[in-house]
Amino acid sequence: MEFLTDPIKVIYDWLMSVLSGWGWADWVSALVINLLAIVVFILIVMVLDIILVWVERKVVARFQDRLGPNRVGPFGLFQPFPDIIKLILKEDITPEGADRVPFNLAPILSLASVLFLWAVVPLSSRIYGVDLNVALLYLVAAGSIGTLSIILAGWSSNNKYALMGAYRMVSNMISYEIPMVIALLIPTVIVGSMSLKAITEAQFTNGGVWFVLISPLGALIFLIAAIAELGRSPFDLHEGESEIVSGYHIEYSGMKFGLFYAGELLHAFTFGGFIAVLFFGGWHGPWAEQYPLLGVFYFVIKAMIGYWVIMWVKYTVPRIRIDHMLAFNWKFLTPLAFVLLMVTALTHRILLDAPTWLYVAGMFLSNVVLVWLTVELMRAQARRKRQSLPVIAAVEH
């Protein structure tokens, strides 16, 4: 029964007794077990990544009114395996003028920047890599390694389309990092900690509720910034197929392209997980505290829902123009995020000692009022713009 309540500790103790039985010193066996745990965890995440290929292809097919993969295995479930075999068998091409070391380093860094994130994700009450007290900043830091990998890929390919794609992607990621950091500050302000474990636990202990009820606007801003950070449609300017072919990974073939592709899919799923942790209670659910494996199940379900929303946006919304993208970020999303942070901090401070229902209602209402004011402001601006237009447009009708 103990395995159900604390599986990691049971496995750890069992391995420890086995290795001690072989006459290994305690610190050696602890080191080996920890390294083993890291490798196994990364393997599980990568296998999940393989399944994500099937999920993505199946979901996009449904959005586009097709069937999707349905030949290999039940519901086409084994389709990713032929895909991977194909990728491995393809010729591994390095272009003539490429800068060899950065060219090969870029796909590795791209996937690694996503795998880094899984070190801090709390999968369950007792199943997590590390409880870092700067986990949210760590998320941003891993994102900057991802930016670096893209600029490396674009530059070292020695291809103008790759470089243009990298420039667009980096400008995208650097600009949308700002609203994302501010959206990350909102749970931090409410909880008073940047640890993801503390943020998860604050959403159901001491009368806490899921933060999406306390800060729905913050959740929305985080979702938009996450989609931009992922470079998915409508922010997929870096791979505008009709203008710059496929952007920064145009020169990559075979498994190197596969690493970029796997990294992108896993990144989207990981951000689904972060949305779940920050705003939807993480692994919280019925009986999740007693049975951590159930918590993992809830977490994956919630992350999948977040991932599904990101896919939903990707396959429904057309690509936006680059000036619109930058204007939307700097003139709308960033100021809105700053105002939201101030409003959240102020309301949180005022209602700190109020009963839970009043606190939640107050926070929710402050968000609603802010959205209403924003919409009114935009409507007034649109009206002014319409009135300043030349009259010809009106005469024609």
Added chain:
Amino acid sequence: MTAEQIIFFLTAALILVSALMVVTTRNLVHAALWLIATLFGGAVLFATLDAAFLAVVQVVVYIGAIAIMFIFVVMLTRRDLLAKASQTNAGWPWAALVAIGTLAGLVFLSGQMPNAGAQKAALVGDPLVALSTALVSPDAYVLAFEVASIMLLAALVGAVYIANRK
């Protein structure tokens, strides 16, 4: 040798080698990449000293912003410009002399420090909380913090003014 010392020596070697490569490599983009390796080594050192916040901020600010800006700027320069030019000028013996003198002085000074070779003190409480309260408490660093904020604000306003001038 403890595990911590092994990590320290490996990181120190990484920092020194990559710092040397920054100034000796002829390809400017490679120099920027070696600089990133140096900065990353700095982040690792911060992490081993229990300063997780500084380690992460080092990556966010230096690698995520400053190094990326370096790479952008370097990419806009002409690559063939530096292939043949000499990497040193006539004053290099003097510079080497000053550098060696500074190194000797630093080694001498660090030997004189009263707590040289001491173990690092055990942590009391959450270092992140201690740092953040120190930044806003009047008997610690609030003045420096606010002055830095005002300086950044002035830079921001100046940038907007320059960009806005028709």
